[in-house]
Amino acid sequence: MRGLAAVPSYVVMQPTTLCNLDCAYCYLPSRALDRRMPVPVAEAVAESVNPWAAAGRFSVVWHGGEPLAAGREHLAALLAPFGPGVEHHVQTNATLIDDAWCAFFVEHGVRVSVSVDGPRERNGDRVTRGGGPAYDRIVRGVAALRRHGLPFSALAVVARPGPGLAAELYDYFLDLGCDVLGVNIEETEGVNLRDNSHDARLVTAFWAELVAAWRRQPRIHLREVEWSLRYAAAVLDGSADDLLPRRLDPIPTVAHDGSVTVLSPELAGFTDARYGDFSSGNVLAAPLAEILANAGRTPWVGEFLAGVEACRSSCPYFGFCGGGHAANRYFELGRFDGTQTAHCRNSKIHLLEGVLEHARDHQ
Numbered sequence: 001m002r003g004l005a006a007v008p009s010y011v012v013m014q015p016t017t018l019c020n021l022d023c024a025y026c027y028l029p030s031r032a033l034d035r036r037m038p039v040p041v042a043e044a045v046a047e048s049v050n051p052w053a054a055a056g057r058f059s060v061v062w063h064g065g066e067p068l069a070a071g072r073e074h075l076a077a078l079l080a081p082f083g084p085g086v087e088h089h090v091q092t093n094a095t096l097i098d099d100a101w102c103a104f105f106v107e108h109g110v111r112v113s114v115s116v117d118g119p120r121e122r123n124g125d126r127v128t129r130g131g132g133p134a135y136d137r138i139v140r141g142v143a144a145l146r147r148h149g150l151p152f153s154a155l156a157v158v159a160r161p162g163p164g165l166a167a168e169l170y171d172y173f174l175d176l177g178c179d180v181l182g183v184n185i186e187e188t189e190g191v192n193l194r195d196n197s198h199d200a201r202l203v204t205a206f207w208a209e210l211v212a213a214w215r216r217q218p219r220i221h222l223r224e225v226e227w228s229l230r231y232a233a234a235v236l237d238g239s240a241d242d243l244l245p246r247r248l249d250p251i252p253t254v255a256h257d258g259s260v261t262v263l264s265p266e267l268a269g270f271t272d273a274r275y276g277d278f279s280s281g282n283v284l285a286a287p288l289a290e291i292l293a294n295a296g297r298t299p300w301v302g303e304f305l306a307g308v309e310a311c312r313s314s315c316p317y318f319g320f321c322g323g324g325h326a327a328n329r330y331f332e333l334g335r336f337d338g339t340q341t342a343h344c345r346n347s348k349i350h351l352l353e354g355v356l357e358h359a360r361d362h363q
């Protein structure tokens, strides 16, 4: 795996910077402002995306802020330029989902992923703009999805990983009814400055327990665990070198104003004296395909690719991880060519160690 691919597998779009919640761990700098994406930005993106979707599976992920805060009418206008082969996803806090939104999802074929951190008492960081708990509203939104028979994914942030929590979380999500679950250990990035370093034994035990819970009832696709098991199986049958893509997926994020940031959505909206605004171009000035073809020349991207090579030559977990995320390096280390971060320890190294610990305990 070397360099950036010219064609991504999906594009992240920011229909508005606004979020109606104010979660304590949120990384977004402008979530109190309603800066909406103009329709010409979506039209410009669709000009590149539609041919990619005609050639193979392709997704647009509508991410915010809270994407539903853009309103149904505006979101429909942003979806309209995309051809029928494009799969649409929203990452939402679910608090605005009602019958009308469910009808919208059905009409536009939008797949929903809900952010919720587990049972009520685990959602203390997910609060309204007034600081009140958001949990009841989240659950109301999920109930609407279930009433309409809409399948959904869930994404949970874990602030303090440790034994005892993983089994509780997994049981909760079994009841919630999601068919895919992603588990993120909280990250120090963007405007979230909370420390994310944890005792290695606790994090490893958390992941080991999650594997055990999943193996008892593997009804949900558990993103991190399934990927780890796939990697472990590939190591055993000698095919691990084929798992990582040949080139890094650039994963472009198109911000509300059309600016394009590759590799890490979390960098969008930030500026730095050394790296500028991190963007590789603007779709209102150049086609997305052209921006991505030249993205490797963006100065910080070159520095990040040097960091990936440093990981390759120094880290025994590289075959599993592929070099981590740009935003974690920047926000934790202040630059892109460092290697190990607290994020990669929490979410790559101790994850793989947890899977191995589970395997050793169940030999």
Ligand code: SF4
Residues within 6 Å of the ligand: 311, 312, 315, 316, 317, 318, 321, 322, 323, 324, 325, 339, 340, 341, 344, 345, 348, 349
């Ligand atoms: S685990 Fe960390 S140090 Fe190792 S390859 Fe991944 S990002 Fe690099």
